[in-house]
Amino acid sequence: MHIPVMKNEVIEYLSPKANENFIDCTFGQGGHTKAILEKNGPNGKVLAIEADPELYKKFQNQESSFINNQLLERLVLVNDSYSNLREIVKENNFGPIHGILMDLGMSSWHLKESGKGFTFQKDEPLDMRYNPEANSLTACEIINSFSEDELCAVLKEYGEERFAREIAKKIIEKRKDKPIRTTLDLVEVIWLAMPRWYKSGKIHPATKTFQALRIKVNEEIQGLKQGLIKAVDVLEKHGRIVVISFHSLEDREIKQFFKRGAQINILEVLTKKPIIASEEEVKNNPRARSAKLRAVKKIV
Numbered sequence: 001m002h003i004p005v006m007k008n009e010v011i012e013y014l015s016p017k018a019n020e021n022f023i024d025c026t027f028g029q030g031g032h033t034k035a036i037l038e039k040n041g042p043n044g045k046v047l048a049i050e051a052d053p054e055l056y057k058k059f060q061n062q063e064s065s066f067i068n069n070q071l072l073e074r075l076v077l078v079n080d081s082y083s084n085l086r087e088i089v090k091e092n093n094f095g096p097i098h099g100i101l102m103d104l105g106m107s108s109w110h111l112k113e114s115g116k117g118f119t120f121q122k123d124e125p126l127d128m129r130y131n132p133e134a135n136s137l138t139a140c141e142i143i144n145s146f147s148e149d150e151l152c153a154v155l156k157e158y159g160e161e162r163f164a165r166e167i168a169k170k171i172i173e174k175r176k177d178k179p180i181r182t183t184l185d186l187v188e189v190i191w192l193a194m195p196r197w198y199k200s201g202k203i204h205p206a207t208k209t210f211q212a213l214r215i216k217v218n219e220e221i222q223g224l225k226q227g228l229i230k231a232v233d234v235l236e237k238h239g240r241i242v243v244i245s246f247h248s249l250e251d252r253e254i255k256q257f258f259k260r261g262a263q264i265n266i267l268e269v270l271t272k273k274p275i276i277a278s279e280e281e282v283k284n285n286p287r288a289r290s291a292k293l294r295a296v297k298k299i300v
């Protein structure tokens, strides 16, 4: 059973009422969508968006039968990117919209089942695209074709990796022998590039490189910026936006966007500091450890 991150906090800040309509920008395995549908009946709807066609099809094939038929009738699921939010709302003639949720990044399915190279704990081809039709650049192409400076910039910008230069150098050196095609090929190179003292640290040496590649492949920061602008645009007055992020790069974008919205009197920030998961939740779901939730209300 899939456990959505910070479910109670999402419901508290979205505050769904009977017959209101919501958008879940990141459907994943549908955990948050289900929680909203349980609150906005009998006539409220959820428009859910999922970028990954495989996850979308998985749900269409009723593998996610945890949402019962009564709730399903009020769900519209589309396979697209939330960066196209305005267009998706228009195409589906969806509204008025009382709340919008974004639960960023990949889902546990991507790590455990997708086989697309999101995890350094299994040997898989280095792909990392949520939607192969929308993105042509794979992680493998980045690793095997970017210059040292380009690789270094990706690792620094999207992974905040302090050993970006060392890793980039080692990638260039090793790919001369043979292409780096799989997750474990890459882990081996990262391992060789890292100083010995760092390897016994708390986080796996490959963590930041994998995060950086995923963000670059899926253009996640650009998508987030577009998604936030469009979310404010389509929302009703007094509607809410709730965003859960998993690393500081995203959290900074969200914080600044909300702050700017408040300065020009469009948004009211509901979370002065980011809300984090309870100790209890982190114990049951370690992924919640790095989650930060921020929320705003549209006031115009």
Ligand SMILES: C[S@@+](CC[C@H](N)C(=O)[O-])C[C@H]1O[C@@H](n2cnc3c(N)ncnc32)[C@H](O)[C@@H]1O
Binding pocket: 002, 003, 004, 005, 025, 026, 027, 028, 029, 030, 031, 032, 033, 049, 050, 051, 052, 055, 080, 081, 082, 083, 103, 104, 105, 106, 107, 108, 130, 223
């Ligand atoms: C953290 S998971 C969401 C989990 C979900 N809240 C649940 O309860 O199952 C994020 C999901 O968003 C999807 N995603 C990532 N970027 C997206 C985008 N730009 N547009 C739509 N979906 C996206 C990913 O494929 C992933 O399934």
